[in-house]
Amino acid sequence: MTAVLTLDSSGRLVLPKCFRDKMHLQAGARLRxxxxxxxxxxxxxxxxxxxxxxxxxxxxxxxxxxDAAKAVREMREDQVARLEAPFHK
Structure with missing residues (x-):
């Protein structure tokens, strides 16, 4: 996934929802x-x-x-998508 983010006047970034969902981030999550x-x-x-x-x-x-069950489902879906992707040399 790739995104272009823009700093606001206070220097803040907003992570796109797809990123937050993929990493299971909620309000108050700590990022390093x-x-x-x-x-x-x-x-x-x-x-x-x-x-x-x-x-x-x-x-x-x-x-x-x-949500552990949701995380496992998403990991499986990602793995299936990688396995189904065409092989490029």
């Missing part, structure tokens, strides 16, 4: 931006995930709004 040479690399910052005890069980917390 690194300058590598003359390029910017952006990736999701690791969320503070914890293992807590709830009764007799241990539960992972910190993944607010993450």
């Amino acid at each position: 931006v690194d300058m590598v040479g003359d390029k910017l690399e952006m990736r999701q910052d690791d969320a503070p995930v914890k293992l807590v005890r709830r009764g007799k069980r241990r539960v992972i917390t910190g993944w607010v709004g993450f």
Whole structure:
């Protein structure tokens, strides 16, 4: 995916919805931006995930709004699309 983004007068960018959906980003998501040479690399910052005890069980917390089933479906769809793409030499 490729997009051309424009800075507003306060220096902000808006990520297109398709990017936010692909990375499962919601309002308040933290992104890490690194300058590598003359390029910017952006990736999701690791969320503070914890293992807590709830009764007799241990539960992972910190993944607010993450839909694992949807993520797996999307990964499978991406893989199928790559496998169905014509091979170019």
